Amino acid sequence: MIQRIWNADKKRIQYSFFFTFLLGMAAHGFAFANLNLSHDSLCEFCAADVRAWKVQLGRFMVPVVWKITGQTIVSPWLTGLLALLFVSCAVYFTVRFFDVHRFSDVFLISGIYVTNISIISCIATYTHDLTADMLAMMLASLLAFSWKMGCVCNSRYWFIVGALSTGILLGLYQSYLSNALVLIIIYSVLELLKGKESVNVFKNGMAGIGMIIGGGDTISCSHKSSMLDFWSFSGAGRIQ
Numbered sequence: 001m002i003q004r005i006w007n008a009d010k011k012r013i014q015y016s017f018f019f020t021f022l023l024g025m026a027a028h029g030f031a032f033a034n035l036n037l038s039h040d041s042l043c044e045f046c047a048a049d050v051r052a053w054k055v056q057l058g059r060f061m062v063p064v065v066w067k068i069t070g071q072t073i074v075s076p077w078l079t080g081l082l083a084l085l086f087v088s089c090a091v092y093f094t095v096r097f098f099d100v101h102r103f104s105d106v107f108l109i110s111g112i113y114v115t116n117i118s119i120i121s122c123i124a125t126y127t128h129d130l131t132a133d134m135l136a137m138m139l140a141s142l143l144a145f146s147w148k149m150g151c152v153c154n155s156r157y158w159f160i161v162g163a164l165s166t167g168i169l170l171g172l173y174q175s176y177l178s179n180a181l182v183l184i185i186i187y188s189v190l191e192l193l194k195g196k197e198s199v200n201v202f203k204n205g206m207a208g209i210g211m212i213i214g215g216g217d218t219i220s221c222s223h224k225s226s227m228l229d230f231w232s233f234s235g236a237g238r239i240q
Contacts, residue, residue: 166215
């Protein structure tokens with residue numbers, strides 16, 4: 001499947017990754033190459049010290065990402081490269097979502113994604129959260145793209161992908177759900193401007209709401225289970 005996607009859309013994939021890494025390194029390369037810890041990144045330098053805190057915040061997927069990527073301590077260079085990888089994927093999903101083909105448009109979308117104030121602030125202050133946050137951004141774009149494909153192709157498969165993306169996203173950083181909502185709203189407005197019947201646009205919007213709620217319910221159950229496991233393991237819930 002990956003090979004088929006690459007053959008069919010090689011140029012847009014290349015543009016998305018090239019421009020994102022080019023602009024990302026130009027804007028944030030100094031931060032990625034230097035260990036300048038401050039604020040939360042200094043307090044949470046070691047991942048083992050804050051796993052319980054992340055679970056309590058509802059971000060219980062963050063320690064999983066740290067474990068998979070080998071980020072037991074804050075590692076700016078590794079964090080930066082992984083973050084740019086996820087942002088590149090987010091750019092590509094957005095390019096596909098709006099059916100963009102011109103390389104200049106891909107360049108502008110990459111610039112918006114990788115040099116906005118939210119990412120600058122995260123790199124400067126919350127370096128340890130950058131990888132998980134950018135993965136959440138990527139999943140937000142995938143969520144919106146899955147919703148569109150589900151509506152266009154009338155496929156349950158894409159809605160399931162969108163629901164799973166929603167669930168993992170909410171387990172990483174809940175605020176990035178707004179990215180997906182904004183993309184869906186913009187797309188719906190564009191469809192209305194193109195003359196599509198408002199009833200169909202409304203039905204698609206309701207399908208998106210159902211997909212997001214389904215993913216949210218899944219992650220809510222998983223979070224409750226994680227909290228119970230944490231309390232049982234730590235003995236915090238044990239009656240003295």
